[in-house]
Amino acid sequence: MTSTTATPTTTTVIEVQSLTKRFGSLTAIDDISFSVEKNKIYGLLGRNGAGKTTIMSLLTGQDFVTQGDVRVFGESPAENARVLQNISFIKESQKYPDDFKPKHVFASAPWFFEHWSADLAGQLIDDFQLPMNRRIKKLSRGQLSAVGVIVGLASRAPLTFFDEPYLGLDAAARQTFYDRLLADYAEHPRTVVLSTHLINEVANMLEHVIVIDKGRIVIDQDAESLRESATNIVGPRTAVETFIARREVLHSEGVGGFLSATVAGLRPDERTEAAAAGLELAPVSLQQLVVRRTDGSSTEFGATS
Amino acid sequence: MIEEGKPIFVQIAEQIENDIIDGHLAEETQVPSTNEFALFHRINPATAGKGVNLLVDDGILYKRRGIGMFVASGAREQLIAKRTTAFQQEYLRPLLNEARKLGIGIDQLTNMIHEEAVTA
Numbered sequence: 001m002t003s004t005t006a007t008p009t010t011t012t013v014i015e016v017q018s019l020t021k022r023f024g025s026l027t028a029i030d031d032i033s034f035s036v037e038k039n040k041i042y043g044l045l046g047r048n049g050a051g052k053t054t055i056m057s058l059l060t061g062q063d064f065v066t067q068g069d070v071r072v073f074g075e076s077p078a079e080n081a082r083v084l085q086n087i088s089f090i091k092e093s094q095k096y097p098d099d100f101k102p103k104h105v106f107a108s109a110p111w112f113f114e115h116w117s118a119d120l121a122g123q124l125i126d127d128f129q130l131p132m133n134r135r136i137k138k139l140s141r142g143q144l145s146a147v148g149v150i151v152g153l154a155s156r157a158p159l160t161f162f163d164e165p166y167l168g169l170d171a172a173a174r175q176t177f178y179d180r181l182l183a184d185y186a187e188h189p190r191t192v193v194l195s196t197h198l199i200n201e202v203a204n205m206l207e208h209v210i211v212i213d214k215g216r217i218v219i220d221q222d223a224e225s226l227r228e229s230a231t232n233i234v235g236p237r238t239a240v241e242t243f244i245a246r247r248e249v250l251h252s253e254g255v256g257g258f259l260s261a262t263v264a265g266l267r268p269d270e271r272t273e274a275a276a277a278g279l280e281l282a283p284v285s286l287q288q289l290v291v292r293r294t295d296g297s298s299t300e301f302g303a304t305s
Numbered sequence: 306m307i308e309e310g311k312p313i314f315v316q317i318a319e320q321i322e323n324d325i326i327d328g329h330l331a332e333e334t335q336v337p338s339t340n341e342f343a344l345f346h347r348i349n350p351a352t353a354g355k356g357v358n359l360l361v362d363d364g365i366l367y368k369r370r371g372i373g374m375f376v377a378s379g380a381r382e383q384l385i386a387k388r389t390t391a392f393q394q395e396y397l398r399p400l401l402n403e404a405r406k407l408g409i410g411i412d413q414l415t416n417m418i419h420e421e422a423v424t425a
Contacts, residue, residue: 041349178347186340186350204313204348224312224352283311 011038013159013191014059019068021054021215028054030215031068039189041205043223045196045290046212052195053091055212056161060089072159088113088157090148092164096136102147103132106154113155120184121154127176141168149177156188163195174198178205199287209286213294223286230289231271234260235279243274251292262292313348317356322384325365325376332381336366336374 014036021029029051036042044052057063058070061077061084070076077083096105106125110116125132128146136144145168152160166174182205185192196202209226211219219226230250233240240259244252252261262284266274274281284292308316324330339357343350357374360366365380404414 040351179344182347182350183344186343204346204352207349207351223349224314224355228312283308 012036013038013073015069015071015074016055016059017069017071019055019058019070020066021051021058021063022066028215029058032212032215032217034210034217034220036191036193037208038191040207041185041192041194043196043199043202043206043209043286044193044212045199045209047294048197050212050294051215052212053163056089056091056163056193056195060084060087060161062089085112085114086158087161088152088155088159089161090152090163090165091161092145092167094144094148096147098137100136101133102130102136102139105136105147105151106132109151109155113157115156115158115188117154117156120156121150124150124153124180127180128173142170142173143168145169146173153177153180153184156184156190159191159193161193161195164197166196166198174201178202181205199290200285203286206286211290211293218293219290226286226289227283229265230262230284230292231266232260232262232282232284233274233279234258234282235277239277239279243277243279251295262288313346313352314355314359317342317346317348317353318359321356321360322365322388325380326384326388328381330376332376332378334376335372336376338373 012035014034016035017033018031019029019033020027020031032055044055046052054063058065059072059077061079064078072083073086075083077087102125106118106121109121110118124130124146128143128150130143130146130150131139134143136147139147145165148165149162149169152162152165166177169177178201181192194202194206203223206223208222209219210217221229233243235258237254237257237259240261244261244263248264250262250264252259254260266281271281321330321336325332330336336357337345339354340350342348342353342357346353357366361368361374363383364377365384366374367377368374400414404410409417
């Protein structure tokens with residue numbers, strides 16, 4: 001036991017500066033910078049191949065950076081036991097020894113996780129009705145995901161990553177995961193980074209959202225302000241076109257005489273103005289917003305790079 | 306229960322307000338904790354806390370140290386006054402706009418309101 005532990009003393013848990021990761025000629029992560037604050041739930045969102053898993057692998061010391069600086073609890077995570085013992089990384093493709101059964105996984109978990117809760121693990125095993133004595137190789141895809149979810153939650157690590165942990169879990173089991181995550185997080189606050197494609201399911205649990213597209217960050221914003229950052233305007237084509245003429249349009253689609261346009265957030269007086277012009281205002285969900293910002297086929301974006 | 310289009314913390318505050326107005330939460334009684342609101346609505350606890358704090362700022366709720374949040378005396382009256390003002394803007398104006406669009410005059414509208422009030 002050393003006197004200096006990696007326990008965070010500041011409110012920043014992760015600090016990434018000008019990070020680039022290349023695999024041969026492929027630039028997977030392209031000069032990104034961001035930080036993650038202590039005890040918040042983050043959503044790390046983006047399309048397949050955007051670079052989410054690469055970022056998490058770099059943050060958890062499972063891969064090495066090409067360029068730039070990664071600090072987790074103030075230190076480099078690569079081959080750094082002090083940092084890594086405070087991290088739980090649950091990924092879709094977790095490998096276990098061949099003869100392992102779930103009971104072996106949960107029995108060995110306390111060796112790796114200082115804050116491991118056997119009580120919580122036991123409750124979750126019941127929740128997911130996980131067979132403890134079946135070999136991991138024989139588990140269904142959903143049961144295998146349940147093992148990961150249980151380890152991720154019961155480890156109560158100060159920094160927990162869930163990388164699409166839900167494969168094979170049905171809607172009811174996913175809801176159980178979300179409910180238990182929220183309940184245990186409320187009792188034992190910690191930093192959670194959740195990577196998922198099921199954005200609608202987790203949107204209200206997130207406090208901050210980071211969206212990656214082609215190795216770059218396109219959104220890094222707190223969830224509440226993000227919800228207000230865009231509005232759909234629907235109405236007669238000419239009226240909508242007049243209204244959006246002097247605004248940034250994220251997306252638009254029309255049917256006959258009707259037009260629906262997604263624009264950047266409106267002030268209250270602009271909303272009143274739109275309503276007076278006979279236009280309907282509809283909210284944009286987080287999922288829609290992410291699709292709009294990462295949909296390569298759209299040519300409506302303001303800035304191109 | 307949580308809808309899009311309105312900040313979630315505002316919706317939490319409004320739901321607590323509704324509970325106070327209809328008497329589910331009496332004055333000087335304790336309201337559920339931030340975590341309880343968060344779990345019930347399946348939202349981030351920080352968001353629930355923001356909604357509760359909105360009502361603390363307005364003097365609708367107050368904190369008893371070490372115990373929790375309570376409904377302030379006079380909160381119901383204060384909320385009804387606030388909502389009555391908002392009623393005009395949020396309900397009457399859209400109603401009149403739609404009536405105008407359909408060519409429904411004030412007299413006809415008054416009659417419709419009376420009819421509806423009888424059956425409701």
